[in-house]
Amino acid sequence: MPQLRLAPSALKPHYPQLDPDATAPHTSPWMLGQERCVSAWSLFRRCSNQHLFVTAFPGFDGEALIEALHQQQPLQVSPGILASVVNGEAQALVKLTAEQFAKRTLPNGEAIPDEATLSALVELTPLRFVDQPLSRNTMLGSVDKSGAYHAGLLASSEVLVIPAEGLLQKPSRWFMVKEALKRGYIAFSGSPIQIPVCCKVVILGDVLDYDTLDALDPNFTDLFSLMAEAQPEWFVDSDEDAQLWGASAQQVSLLYTGRRLENGALTALARHASRSCEHQGRLTLAWHEMGLLLGQCESEGPITSERVQDALKQQRHRHNSVEIYAQRNVEEALVRVDTEGEKVGQINGLTVVDYCGHSYGEPARITVSVHYGDGEVADIERKSELGGNIHAKGMMILSACLYRIFGQDEPLHLSANIVFEQSYQTIDGDSASLAEYCSLISTIAEAPVKQGLALTGAIDQFGNVQAIGGINEKIEGFFHVCRYRGLTGSQGVILPRANTRQLNLSDDVIEAVESGQFHLFQVDNVEEALALLTGCEVGEPDKDNRFPDGTLYGLVQERLDQMAGNDEPERRPFWKRLFGFS
Missing domain, CATH: 1.10.8.60 (Helicase, Ruva Protein; domain 3)
Incomplete structure (x- = not known):
């Protein structure tokens, strides 16, 4: 081992x-670490009519990232200009670079006639973050009664950064921006002048915002073909x-x-x-x-x-106010958690509670009862609508693991009820499936398990123990209860071997492990966990899939045989009973 x-x-x-x-x-x-964003920004600078969506994550300043990208690779060395060209009664608004404006040339290279009047309406802001409500006037601008145009953000910036939430709060804002970017200009009813869209657009949000916009408009990626996912x-x-x-x-x-x-x-x-x-x-x-x-x-x-x-x-x-109340409830025995002795069909699972950005772990007493039945392993949490879908999936996998070992040749004639005791809130996740399986085996075999050991882990159909989340909070939650009651040197936590790279425990826990007062055990499969919990040899099956007598799985098999009636002595024929033959 x-x-x-x-x-x-x-x-x-x-x-x-x-x-x-x-x-x-x-x-x-x-x-x-933002090489993806650097690569996407380079394409954003180079590819015309391709705009960028940047995904950020909690605790990260996406605007600061965009500013850093722009400082490293600005779209323009010198800011451009929204200019007015008036030639006689004809007027046009065009976007010019600083060099084009100085040389009086249009973007296509044609010279602006000497008789035409060239004037700068707006010097474009190199990088602009939307800092006001996304109204029509804010984005597109407006034309006053005299016909003068007052530039909006789309016509006054080189790079415009729009928060995704502003577009999602009112989808019509997205379609307004989309039409302007698609056509390349802004038009107002009653005015013959077309105002060029001077900027390239960056939408800042998260991956869910990207998916939502993509679902809202199937053509979303036609314009925002570039996505930069922040690492x-x-x-x-x-x-x-x-x-x-x-x-x-x-x-x-x-x-x-x-x-x-x-x-x-x-x-x-x-x-x-x-x-x-x-x-x-x-x-x-x-x-x-x-x-x-x-x-x-x-x-x-x-x-x-x-x-x-x-x-x-x-x-x-x-x-941590809720955490303190939860700990007090366990300390004062309002919530029952045993940390010493041995019991059949009772085990300490570990849970994590998340609220208000804070996470803490607490032990949960899991109990199992079995009786003659049709092979159903009933999840009381699910039946009482306190169990989530992933927890229900974990229970089904648990049943499959049990049938793989003991029900390959015939159905199981038992039913079991599994419950989180004194749990009055929704439970989800499959991290308790290892504890539930071990408690089930303990009940069937009538083998007591050590209450000083808590365990966490998810299992698959083959009995392998898989990684789970919140491992540090779970260990520390059980350690706190044991320390309050007094560390005995026999207490500890069983965890998946795959989780050892996630360990980052408090100094109190590490000191207790160093002094031998608390222990952590890593397991790869359910058999290793059962051996630690019961102190019994689990047993290996022979060619007929029978386990040796006296082993843990042998006891399980014996109990299942009893429930199926397979352990009764063969009844003698009538004539032997009549004449007294053995």
């Missing part, structure tokens, strides 16, 4: 000493990658606070960034969120590790 107990060194990421004076790879931290995480595959992230974090600190990060502060921030990604080999690029956190660090001068830790502690404290 592979090594199941996790060493303390595996419980958090390990980065090299981050140099606070390292040279940043870009002039702006928003450019780190949310930085992959740390080498020490150099970690240093590049640290140098960019230093830039963020200077932008948001005007103060530098000391070496220890960079390490503390990197650990927090890794936990945000739930991966030891990745660091978040949510620079706006990081900058706001650094702005909450107290004191003057360079930011130290202690100040970063204090800011994180205070941030948690401001959001």
